[in-house]
Amino acid sequence: MRHIRTVLRAAEPAGPAIRLLTLMDPDGWPLPKFRPGAHVDLHLPEDRVRAYSLCGDPAQQDRWLVAVKREATGRGGSAFLHDGLAVGDAVAASLPRCTFPLAPDAMRHVFVAGGIGVTPFLSMAAALDRGGGDYVLHLLHRDAVPLPALLPRATVLHDTAAAGRPALAALLGGPAPGLHAYCCGPPGLIAAFEAATAHWPGGQAHVEHFVPPPLLPDPEARPFTLVLARSGRSLDLPAGAPLLPAIRALGAEVEASCEGGICGACRVRWLEGPPIHRDRVLRPEERATDLMACVAGCAGPRLVLDL
């Protein structure tokens, strides 16, 4: 697995319980390019892996900006990045991945962000500002504004502590040809966005989850034989058995981060199935060839992977 060596060159407070990290190559070389809306995994001590959106300008290749909100009830990753990581320390990162891209055919973009969910929209806004794209960013926040110095001019603030959550249908103003809407934030906001866009044409409403949604058992799941095509090794598994540990038990390596089907790290090609797809990142046409190993299952007697 390819990791990027970076160094923390700066860290500053950037809103309520938010620390803004500037990561650079140790020798000052350009970092890998990233697409607007992309994220990276940061590899932390104790084998913890955490995904964060890159919130700087994609055209600025000498640095990656990552905003970390301290999660009081988290698993310790954000606390380490706030308290345990000092300027000058090394940070290993994955290559950037983009599971939340700008729609290339859009004529107008409407972004709806909840709190720290604003981060993917900051790189999108920078790219659109440079290219003359038409967009508006609605930022819903409680009390203090997150990342105030990074917000684009086309930001509309909605203080939900003062006025409650605005009616999303009115903010979105669609559907309309060429209009694409995007949402990133807490589960309640994403659910409201999905309800408000349920009648939109397919592919014009996009969401990015921060927290994996609950994974329910799939009634289609059945016992199956997992086969790794390249090594020829196989393992019999009960219905609904998780794939990642089984793949690793067979000696293959698959990268993983969220382990909840939302980050895109564990993508694998499948050759024989049918798989059960329970991720939130693959498009229908991508599912014809690929699966996300952290949440996928099998509805047939054999699942053959290109590993």
Ligand code: FES
């Ligand atoms: S580890 Fe994130 S989608 Fe599988």
